[in-house]
Amino acid sequence: MQMTLRYYGKNFDTVTLQQIRQIPGVKSVITTLYDVPAGMTWTREKIRALKKEVEDAGLTIAGIESVNVHEEIKYGGKDRDRYIDNYITSLENLGKEDIHLVCYNFMPVFDWTRTELARLRPDGSTVLAYTQKAVDDLLPEKMFESIAGDMNGTVMPGWEPERLKKVKELFECYKGVTEEDLFANLKYFLEKIMPVCNEYDIKMAIHPDDPAWSVFGLPRIIINEENILRMMKMVDDPHNGVTFCSGSYGTNLNNDLPHMIRALKGRIHFAHVRNLKFNSPDDFEEAAHLSSDGSFDMYEIVKALYETGFDGPIRPDHGRMIWGEKAMPGYGLYDRALGAAYINGLWEAVEKGSQRK
Numbered sequence: 001m002q003m004t005l006r007y008y009g010k011n012f013d014t015v016t017l018q019q020i021r022q023i024p025g026v027k028s029v030i031t032t033l034y035d036v037p038a039g040m041t042w043t044r045e046k047i048r049a050l051k052k053e054v055e056d057a058g059l060t061i062a063g064i065e066s067v068n069v070h071e072e073i074k075y076g077g078k079d080r081d082r083y084i085d086n087y088i089t090s091l092e093n094l095g096k097e098d099i100h101l102v103c104y105n106f107m108p109v110f111d112w113t114r115t116e117l118a119r120l121r122p123d124g125s126t127v128l129a130y131t132q133k134a135v136d137d138l139l140p141e142k143m144f145e146s147i148a149g150d151m152n153g154t155v156m157p158g159w160e161p162e163r164l165k166k167v168k169e170l171f172e173c174y175k176g177v178t179e180e181d182l183f184a185n186l187k188y189f190l191e192k193i194m195p196v197c198n199e200y201d202i203k204m205a206i207h208p209d210d211p212a213w214s215v216f217g218l219p220r221i222i223i224n225e226e227n228i229l230r231m232m233k234m235v236d237d238p239h240n241g242v243t244f245c246s247g248s249y250g251t252n253l254n255n256d257l258p259h260m261i262r263a264l265k266g267r268i269h270f271a272h273v274r275n276l277k278f279n280s281p282d283d284f285e286e287a288a289h290l291s292s293d294g295s296f297d298m299y300e301i302v303k304a305l306y307e308t309g310f311d312g313p314i315r316p317d318h319g320r321m322i323w324g325e326k327a328m329p330g331y332g333l334y335d336r337a338l339g340a341a342y343i344n345g346l347w348e349a350v351e352k353g354s355q356r357k
């Protein structure tokens with residue numbers, strides 16, 4: 001595996017590449033062109049500038065998170081072919097710039113959803129949290145307002161203000177779109193992009209829906225083992241793969257995370273490793289990465305990745321806000337650095353332990 005950290009670019013991130021470089025074992029970042037809206041083409045010039053910024057700091061780009069998929073592609077709008085063509089051009093340009101991993105998601109309207117961005121934990125840290133009751137009591141358009149008001153002055157990926165204005169409109173577009181339609185639209189998209197992925201060896205890694213169930217009545221499909229295996233089979237190409245995000249699949253306690261990793265052997269191109277603490281099945285908060293701070297057995301998750309031969313980029317995921325840091329909620333430096341160090345430790349222990357048998 002290749003330990004990485006997510007980086008949002010110098011105009012958006014409070015964490016610098018110089019700081020990231022000092023985290024033990026981190027030689028690469030996962031990043032994106034944050035200022036290119038979904039549906040627009042990524043130019044070679046922009047990709048090259050991003051690469052230069054990262055490489056000048058002594059790091060490399062391990063992959064892109066994300067090249068966002070335009071809503072028209074997801075709901076199957078009349079202009080979807082145009083947006084797919086743009087996506088193909090973006091992939092082609094990434095391939096030409098020697099970037100071979102792209103994370104994306106297929107969640108309608110809302111990206112990841114949390115109901116609190118700074119829930120206080122017993123140790124005084126603050127974390128992102130979710131409680132189903134808060135979602136049930138809220139109108140979708142209010143969701144954007146409540147998230148936007150609590151971002152420490154940052155713009156959070158997936159919750160950009162320009163999307164806020166369009167929420168009602170978007171809900172109209174998804175009227176009548178079923179889970180089966182979403183599967184069909186994803187298949188259509190994947191079949192169109194697989195040739196360029198094969199030509200440039202670009203691994204597509206779909207991120208699971210978070211939380212892993214329908215919110216606000218919108219369909220969601222990348223939520224469990226059955227559905228992700230269906231997605232692998234419906235476009236059976238090694239470039240059609242997965243971002244295994246323990247914190248997202250883990251929102252549903254019925255998902256057996258180590259079992260899912262084993263079932264997806266060979267198709268996990270990217271891993272997000274983090275822990276959650278459940279207070280009830282529909283109320284959880286993001287814990288420290290350490291197993292004993294949350295509800296997951298992080299050792300078993302890392303062991304499953306190791307034993308299935310996972311050799312792609314891995315990153316700690318959302319961290320707690322600790323030590324007075326002011327940053328994008330979930331994306332401060334300190335707790336993610338602790339997470340990286342912990343995952344590195346687990347990996348080394350699993351690796352050396354298995355060689356000694």
Ligand SMILES: [Mn+2]
Pocket residue numbers: 207245247248272317
């Ligand atoms: Mn994730």
